[in-house]
Amino acid sequence: MAIGGDISGQRLAVGEGTAFEGVLLRNAGRKPAVLESVRIVGLTDGFEVLGVRTRPWPASPETYASDPQRFALTGAGPAVLDGSPVLPVSTAGSRPGHSENAVQLAIGARAVAPGVARARGVEIRYRVGHHRYRRSTDASMYLCAPPERFTTERSCPGDAEDRFASVFVDYPASR
Numbered sequence: 001m002a003i004g005g006d007i008s009g010q011r012l013a014v015g016e017g018t019a020f021e022g023v024l025l026r027n028a029g030r031k032p033a034v035l036e037s038v039r040i041v042g043l044t045d046g047f048e049v050l051g052v053r054t055r056p057w058p059a060s061p062e063t064y065a066s067d068p069q070r071f072a073l074t075g076a077g078p079a080v081l082d083g084s085p086v087l088p089v090s091t092a093g094s095r096p097g098h099s100e101n102a103v104q105l106a107i108g109a110r111a112v113a114p115g116v117a118r119a120r121g122v123e124i125r126y127r128v129g130h131h132r133y134r135r136s137t138d139a140s141m142y143l144c145a146p147p148e149r150f151t152t153e154r155s156c157p158g159d160a161e162d163r164f165a166s167v168f169v170d171y172p173a174s175r
Contacts, residue, residue: 042120
């Protein structure tokens with residue numbers, strides 16, 4: 001299992017939802033892997049995780065566009081992952097490092113206070129047969145609110161870059 005992601009940041013209004021879509025899960029094994037949970041780690045004050053969703057990758061242009069409203073939670077407790085939690089085996093003949101037949105994570109989030117809210121990365125737990133595994137990535141996420149306060153790319157995240165907390169949020173996969 002390979003997990004990859006990029007560092008990304010969003011300038012947005014306090015309370016405005018967004019989706020981070022930079023984490024890809026690719027199964028390089030010979031058997032399908034079952035995604036069991038996703039953990040968003042290193043959360044600081046002001047970073048609210050609205051939900052975690054999955055979708056096949058590569059996705060068609062119609063399914064790729066983000067819709068932050070999809071992540072509005074109803075009721076109490078964490079949301080479960082939607083979509084198929086099965087990571088398919090790579091297509092025969094795929095180029096090494098190519099993301100064909102991967103699963104993309106879309107992490108819904110919003111800033112709940114002015115300033116730079118942060119999450120250090122993502123940890124996934126999965127199983128292949130009866131064996132359980134854990135992988136992580138330092139795909140850092142930054143929310144800079146309000147946008148008027150962060151007028152250039154250099155100002156977001158600014159001095160807050162690489163400063164995280166030890167708080168985490170778990171999302172179990174659908175059963």
